Amino acid sequence: MNAPQVALNSLDTLWFQVGGTVCNLACTHCFVSCSPTNHTHEVLSLAEVARYLDEAARLGVREYYFTGGEPFLNPEMEAILAAALAVGPATVLTNGLLLDPSRCARLKTLADASDYSLDFRVSLDGWDAASNDPIRGAGTFEKILAGIRNLYQAGLNPVITVTEVCEGAATDSGKERFFALLRSMGIERPRLKILPVFRIGAEAERGGAYESWQRLREGEVPDGGWDHLQCSSCRMVTDQGVWVCPILVNEPEAKMGETLADTLGAFPLEHPACWTCHAYGVSCRT
């Protein structure tokens, strides 16, 4: 069975697996199975990131996203952000545990020094400890809220990212529970992003793996093509090269090349996770 191919329309969004697969949490739904001992991908150095930023500028990349693992476990993370913010807007996806007030103040200084936006996404998987902690770990709910509060008080209003592991999160009443929680913390205009789960990595164990019918098939091209898929406008840099997207970094088959120039061609949508992006209209972008 052949999979449809997705062309790269333009390289707008460049992701960096800046924290590797190393994380200070071990969430039971993590699609890349990140944990304190997972060294599948190592953290990226400032020098490595800078090399890709140079190439990205030539290609006219519009925005940069940083994820992991936990990006702030990378000792060079703030210098990396400063380098990115010199050439474009940046967004960091974090679990919020390493966001103490002094770091948040430094991040605000970085944001103010740039012509471009610096944005944050903090992951939370429930509106209380009873719903969040079984997924993200005991005691994490309070720590995540403290990180969110520190960011907000520094003048950086983050987007709270919730996966559909949290039952009912995507319904209007579910969203309202998150909005109410954030408003109770003094956040007047809370920001929320709900993401479906990808049934790979740790989530395959927790919620079950993909079924055989959950694949995209050749000839199944929707009206308007594949423009709604993020892989039509993004690539992901890890310490081992450039991958097609942020989801498939644990699949060596999804590595496309060594430099960005190597990865400007089309990619086959053969992984079941591609089906999720299409069926749910997912974009990892904010």
Place this chain on the structure above:
Amino acid sequence: MSYRPPKDLDEQARQARAKLTAHRGMATWGEKLVPIGAFRRAAAETGLALSPEQREAAVRFRTAGLDDPTPVEGPYARVAVFGGVYNNHFALLELLEDAVRRGAEAIYCLGDLGGFGPSPEKVRPLLAQGGVLAIQGNYEESLAAGREDCNCGYTDPRDNHFAEISYGYTERSCSADFKAWMGALPRRRRVRVGNRELLLVHGSPRRINEFLFQSTSPVPFLEVLLDQNRCDGILCTHSGLHWHRRLPSGRDVVNVGVIGRPANDGNTHVWYAMLEARDGGLGVELVPLPYDHLGLAAEMRTEGLPEEFVETILTGWWTTCLEILPARERAASRF
């Protein structure tokens, strides 16, 4: 008292976590655990490794200029360019007078004639009277095609609620004849001002509904966009906030703002742009335009439009469509 998870959940999560942290020296490959060396070898052998020449050619191909058959209008010494009327015929009337007063030889509109404000049909005679040369915005595209929404692409339910009211009102109040006229508008124009060739688009040269905000339109991205479109400047609207960036290459990108509602800064005036040939190059001036905003607010209330929209007109702060704002522009916002 701190939360204690129920025993079974606790145990299930503990086991999952134990498994997750068990792969010391191992890599996760799909659903398998393999030695890290095996993963790294497989990754190293996958994908392309082009030669330096091939890489250079690939980048050049991606950033090369494309032919554009759009005829070039002008040359002019001075033009006025505005966008986002949003049915604000009060501001449009003021703009036409102001632009002529400032010596504009031609007046261009970058689209989004409807939405938000009252009485869409009052805009059309003013455009004709002022000899305005227009392109299509996403509003015109949607109205002409009979779409059910404005194609602004909001995901926030509150933004969508107000976008539906806004679009629905204009859709109902607009004649079929006006919609057909909108459908016949070009998607882009090229205009020569002095020795500079400017590309006029609604959102961006790539997409009618792409937002070009100042804090998310970096210099390298804009330089490539100009290269690809073979022009000396890009004029756009759609995002609602005006800005101008002179690039290191000496070229210009101008978001002319909108005349339909204020720029979310606590002032009630709106903005448009004057472009002129100056010192062998391009002079760009973003022009604040006061108008009868009290008259507009009164007519919006008569037409039964939401009080949230009226508040924006009266205070200068946006109350809806805030979702689209990037972090920087959002931080400067009151709501």
